[in-house]
Amino acid sequence: MTTQHHEILIHAPREHVWRTMLFSPTYERWVATFSEGSRYEGSWDAGSTIRFCGPNGDGMVARIAEHRPAGFVSICHLGMVTDGVEDTTSEAVRAWAPCFENYTFTDEAGGTRVRVDVDVFGTYADWMAQTWPEVLLSLKSVCETPA
Secondary structure (H helix, E strand, C coil): CEEEEEEEEECCCHHHHHHHHHCCCHHHHHHCCCCCCCEEEECCCCCCEEEEECCCCCEEEEEEEEEECCCEEEEEEEEEEECCEEECCCHHHHCCCCEEEEEEEEEECCEEEEEEEEEECCCHHHHHHHHHHHHHHHHHHHHHCCC
């Protein structure tokens, strides 16, 4: 497993970028770049369980390891969700779990720098390297476009 680092400067206040990134309905707008119809179920509170799901409900289950509002979010991915069933113990899941996805928000040049540090494994590394920059551009567009 390796850790990829992606970042972008968004011309909007840190609080706005953080809220746009994590909460509905703007969350669904920027993550559509990963997969149209993506959503989350659960809470962003530290210690809470959260599911990241595609339109059919399949996806990943995680725990919010740490959350400092408008500063830092650490997501600990624990397993997969298939047909509504969480798998955190199979050999396939244990090959990569747990892994982390961290978001850091810092003030910079009248805007907000968003840094994403994400653990990647296997064949997902290339896809993540290509997709995260596109996703961050989508987040930037959602954050910088007046509502």
